[in-house]
Amino acid sequence: MTDSLMGYLEAKGHIYPLCVFYEDTDAGGIVYHAQYLAFAERARTAMLNLLGFSNRNIAERHKVAIAVRHCTVDFRRAARLEDRLKVESRLIRIGGASLGFEQKIMRDGEELVVIEIFLACMSLETFRAQRLPDELRNVFSDYLDMNEG
Template sequence: MPHNHHDALLGYMDGTRHVYPLVVFYEDTDAGGIVYHANYLAFAERARSAMLNLLGFTNRNVAERHKVAIAVRHCTVDFRRAAQLEDRLTVESRVIKLGGASLGFEQKVMRDGEILVVIEIYLACMSLEELRAQRLPDELRTIFSRYLDVNKD
């Protein structure tokens, strides 16, 4: 069951959205002091992991209990504005698709309410043994169905 709703390191739920704060460090930037494009995917991954943790799961315990891994299947990234060294950002994540073996998220990287990057990412549940698609574990499906938000805003 979800237990750590007040762990500041994991962000917080705001309705169906998960909000994850982060600061841009030197290692996240390129020579010009702006965030290197691939690092937005890392920010988004941190946010999804934090959301999972906040809801009472970890990637490790899901893997151990169900012998599954969640792998990225498809992703689009819309770069609108650059983030820079020491910016304080938030990643807002919404579950937009819940399939038999798949999960879809829309994740917005924001700075002061302004959208910098929009990531749409689709994940597939894979069995660790034969690395084939496998149904999402019921406990994950139950939790994520509570937060499913199909309204485009």
Template sequence: MPQSDYDTLLGRLEGTRHIFPLIVYYEDTDAGGIVYHANYLAFAERARSAMLNLLGFTNRNVAERHKVAIAVRHCTVDFKRAAQLEDRLTVESRVIKLGGASLGFEQKIKRGGEELVVIEIYLACMSLEGLRAQRLPEELRTVFNRYLDVNKD
């Protein structure tokens, strides 16, 4: 089935991985044309949101239907090489942990086949009222469980 233009902007699913393409724009870089370090986290966030969309959800509808938000609990970032202005990158995301109230992702930002940044990020499901940990909604758990990939590359 052909993808719409909107779906193409969300990347694609390949097996248990989500592949999200992006281009480095001027606004992503420092004065030397190198991607500013914090922007890699923004690229990863964008990719996770796109994956959620492809799986049939949005952050907004999860909040409205289930009265929860997904928040970052812990993150490690391994910077291996720098990306530069106008590089064409991909963010490759995979679910590596699925807990009662949490999700874990490994996200690799690549230029071609070269790994530039590896991010391991753990998210917590929080109630909107009281901001306490809350179980991941069952429909999200079911979908993310299909993409759980605990195999190391």
């Protein structure tokens, strides 16, 4: 499935293109550090949509939410106002109640920011960890990068 607003799926991942807007930058025209996490969140949400899910339908059907458990961010180079970027997302781990991603924010093939983020599936009733729904696990397992997993 393709949708230009959602980027596109590749063999073992997802590519999400974006443009840096004024609202993404600080007074010097440099992307504000927290904005990289927002870019990564948008990319993961787009990937989920292209795989046939949304955060809303997961919550309604399975009574679970996917929440950030842990992340590390390696800032290597700055992005600037009006840069054309892409977020490359790869699934690197599937656990009983968790997913792990590596996301690279790139400009012209250069890694600007590398994020490793681990998400936990949690019950919306108890707010405790809950096993990933099988349909989500099955779809994501096709995208697990075994070089990292």
